[in-house]
Amino acid sequence: MEQQSTSPAMAALKSGVTIGLVMLVISFLIYFIDYSLLVAAWYGFAVFVLFFGLVIYFGIQYRKEIGGFMPYGPAFQFAFVTLIVSGLISTLGNIVLYQLIDPGLSELLVKVQLENMLAMLDNFGAGDNISSDQINEMRTEMEDAFTFAGQIKGFGVSLIIYAIFSLILGAIIKKRDKSTDF
Template identity: 25%
Template sequence: MENPAKKISTSYGVYLGIGLVLILALAYAFDLSLFTKWWFGVGLLIFVVILASMSTSKAKKVSVSLFKFKDAFAAYFLTVFIGTLISLVFGMILFNIIDTEAAKTLTELTIESTRAMMEGFGAPEEQINEAIQKMQEENQYSLVNQLKGYGFQLILYALIGLIVALVFREKESTNV
């Protein structure tokens, strides 16, 4: 018998992936510099958490047994995993196959943004130059670096997922 909560989480994961792909494609098409804006990243994070929370809520509604912390976390994390994996694959194809020049342009924009931010915080010129040199030497869009970034992203979403699971879990009622 198919687990309805798993089916819901999988569906929401696909919806999340499609939504992220559309957002990234629109940002790519209209203004690459959006990828360097802090608020764009925060907006994507909020979008992911909202859709994963909606998935967890729906999974709780269809649950026929006690919706434990483990169930809530699994529903949330499966949605995040599938959605962000779809987005990762799209990003890899876009920046490593379709338009490698966009990856170079984004690296330059990121360097400019980093320089401005570090200067704004009053960082010494030596430290700024060191950070920029490291960014120039390392390809942010390589397969290995994108997988590393994905791993760190999953850790962040998992930490948020712990909080979401606490909110949506059901406690066993105790008769004292």
């Protein structure tokens, strides 16, 4: 029974819930402060760094709890389950925000996101090369990403990304017991 309570998946479940709730609180705080920050590039980067930093932190804490050493397989499993659980909580929170709390928010975010993208393209000198049809296509794709189906689809794509990042995070979290080398 003791072994199961400290398995990588069980530890990751607890860590994933914690990280997911932290990310959810941050998203709602940013929404209440200034909704346009939700699509700001610096905010996305900061959340990315915090998200993966917390996975590494909790992974190292778990490794210490189990004796200071963890092979790559359990480290990968820990990272992957943590990312899935926290991503699921964040996705459900975003669905609640965009569909129930403020259904008009997605329209405002698409407008801000499109303005940011066009400004960036103008800075690179490519803004004049974008046709109105291309702008409308970008707007439609952005709007679709905020729908319920778009959020679920986004989480599905995230699973693939989580698997790739878990390979990297597992390598960071693992620690081999060199005293067993002959």
